[in-house]
Amino acid sequence: MAESTVHQSRSRDLDKLLLRPGNLVAPTFEPGAQLRDDLQEYARILVVGAGGLGCELLKDLALSGFKNLEVIDMDRIEVTNLNRQFLFRLEDVGKPKAEVAARRVMERVSGVNIVPHFCRIEDKDIDFYRDFIIIVLGLDSVEARSYINAVACGFLEYDSDDKPIEETVKPMVDGGTEGFKGHARVIIPGSTPCFECTIWLFPPQVKFPLCTLAETPRTAAHCIEYAHLIKWDEVHSGKTFDPDDPEHMKWVYTEAVKRAELFGIQGVTYSLTQGVVKNIIPAIASTNAIVSAACTLETLKLVSGCSKTLSNYLTYNGVEGLHIKVTEFVKDKDCLVCGPGVLLELDTSVTLQKFIDMLEEHPKLLLSKASVSHQATNLYMQAPQVLEEMTRSNLNLPLFELMGKVPRDIVHVTGTTSRDDKKASCLRKLCLVFKGADAVTDQDMAVGA
């Protein structure tokens, strides 16, 4: 009895939102203690990233009624994180972000359980992501967002009327910041645009023309990139430049200074060198706090229905005054990622190996070193070695048979593609249709999940 009183009063403020009926709520809203308790017991949220946004997200979610959280981040703590990643202290430098963040929040908010994962997002099986009701992103790169987006959208299935099947919809809430600016968006695969649908929102990265770097530098940045991209290879052929190695960085800085002197250009500093080479994005605590809070509120609203959700993209700009703009972007019905999947027609005799080779050539995919999975089964895995050996024998078998002789089904493939001259991990959903599959077989076999 005392326990539940304590629990109730601990949830004193949230209770007002979750236990009381309202008029400005989602149609699915069912206020009551059950809702609050279900949120605590059954809602599992994944936070991707334990940096500037991740730390804020974990705190905000833990104090918004969610008790089952998991966090994934492959980085270790650095000194320059400490002006905003408030879960970390000086003595934590060098430790994995996910682990320290999880521990700190659990220490302060009793009742919350956070499982940390110190690894890359690509290292997790697709199935890992299946169990979460919402995936919240606190990432700092287009590539990572693209990947998670493909994973979440990969679960999406459409019915025969081309409508998204509700149980397969896995919503994401994505946040991003840069200096005084940021965004928060809600992605409901099948309804709102996914990340790929609106990839054009991201401006291409600034690249200096090679001839400028090599022949007519004018700015300090030109001198730096010359040292970084051209001179390094000339002098250290074979050795990869490591932006985290201070000796490498110092070398680039010294060369940049020499070049600047040669051309009479001013402004090369060590700080600028780091900024240009590492593409450092300035970051402060306040913007992260704002965007994370917005993302958390959307997550709470999506799961509980306690108010209407954002539709669907919010941009924040604190540079000149305060600007917030909400735009309702529209889904691209031909999207490769959140659409019904790239349709491939195959002969029933096509082997898994042949299929994998085809993916490399397919104009919409250009996917190399593909791993293939069907339902929850790995048909072939390129890595790790153990799994590769285990699944190697499948390569010579017809894909049709491996998939249980169904005439039509979804498979997920992961591999690498090139985008803007950079190799990136890629996940795609494919809808395979087998030609010549028996009409009788159609009736006998279950299609889909």
Next chain:
Amino acid sequence: MAEPKAKYDRQLRIWGEHGQAALEKATICLLNCGPTGSETLKNLVLGGVGSITVIDGSKVEPGDLGNNFMVDESCVGQSKAKCVCTFLQELNDAVKAKFIEEYPEALIGSNPSFFSQFTIVVATQLAEDSMIKLDKICREANVLLIFARSYGLTGFVRISVKEHAVIESKPDHFLDDLRLNNPWPELKRFAETIDLNVTDPVAHKHTPYVVILVKIVEEWTKAHSGALPSTRDEKKEFKELLKAGMVAMDEDNYKEAIEASFKVFASRGINSDLLRIMHDSCSEVESNSSDFWVMVAALKEFIANEGGEEAPLEGSIPDMTSSTELYVSLQKIYQAKAEADFLAIQQRVKSILKRIGRDPDSISKEMIKSFCKNARKLKICRYRPIEDEFNNPSVAELQKHLTDEEYSVAMGFYILLRAVDRFAANYNSFPGQFEGEMDEDISRLKTAVVGLLSDLGCNGTTVTEDLINEMCRFGASELHAVAAFIGGIASQEVIKITNFLFFTAHNKTICSHGGNFHIQQHRSKVSIIGTVECFDGTGKLSQSITTSWDGAVDLLQALPPIYAT
């Protein structure tokens, strides 16, 4: 301990060493350390403010464990101010943290002079009457003041400062200062030494566009009795003239010249916003004038004399296709003029300081340099006193907003946030704060709303039933995520006003997270600006509100000057 500055690297890249120094000098007083106040302070402590003093008379309750990250199990029963302070100190040991266990309302009443020692007071979760009192105290003592409040899914942030002068507003888009249509002698001379019709194709395509434009403009004005291209046809003709100079298709410098030709068509001289600042009565300086206005006075003199109706040259040029040699030479010419302009302004600043009885060296070279570089972008924000806002509203605008589809929710919450304070004054609790009296509270709140609207002179307009019900549903709860959001905004505004940096949110920002997102800001119609933003969260593409400050001027006129100074 590692070099402390390394941890600030990511923010130094935004506001530089001088911005950081200003932050480290700031002394902050926080009133009430529930999540709204605590989260505001957290962001400031991480940023490295000089000191914080937390004022809160309450003890930690179990309910606080559910919304405040700065308190934990072991804190229950203890002073909330003490516990929050302890946690904040852990975040940054360079910050001096103190607490006082006292209720802010009591302090405001019994010891107003207490607040004079601070750079800024961050007042959270205060009711109206305390807001008015505190506002008077801070204005008198020249202490910066910012209010922040979270209430269920709504809340607000309100800066209250007599005047906030912004030197480095760092807008995203601002025209560079190239003077293509008004070159000074050295720039003219330099352009004359370059032959656009040089035969060497490499040299031809590495002539910087600045030179190309200066020369073509000269040619044009000679042929048109000193006039610049003004009609659409003339501008087209001008571009054709540029195209005619190209000898090959791949000449990027000429392409850049054509793209940049709009810079030639822009008017000479100073812009209207700067004009307004210069005509402000504060530019007639006296002995107690601020450094900013002294510099404005010097600017006025400069413009009328050696400036030739132009502000001091900003001095930098954008990157452009060019040979290194020509580019560097061009850079030097711009830098030299900017330096000369700076020296002239500095001279005038010194003599003005002498004239008004101050030490001629009391304004630093760095400050004057920054002022000169940013002269075209100066901004002033003036905020109405709270009492004025409450007692002298702009009725027509209030009414318009309450009924306008875009604004009605935020305006509704504005009224409700005030109405609940009236309610509390009558019934000693907020509507819906306790279980069991919802229906009566809804009806009482409605009465309070009607009463308030009537006092404001807005008879006939109302706030919707849904919104009133919603406000009762909130029951004065302080939700962590909303508090973190409001706290994030408040802390960002604090950073901006403790420096001369950036442009702060003008007046009141009302947030509503319910049903999407409503944040509204109402801008003052007077003097200068800021940016206008209003946005509606129902998902429709809101009226295009441009963030560039040129666009803002027009929109400004269209917006309600509810809080107009």
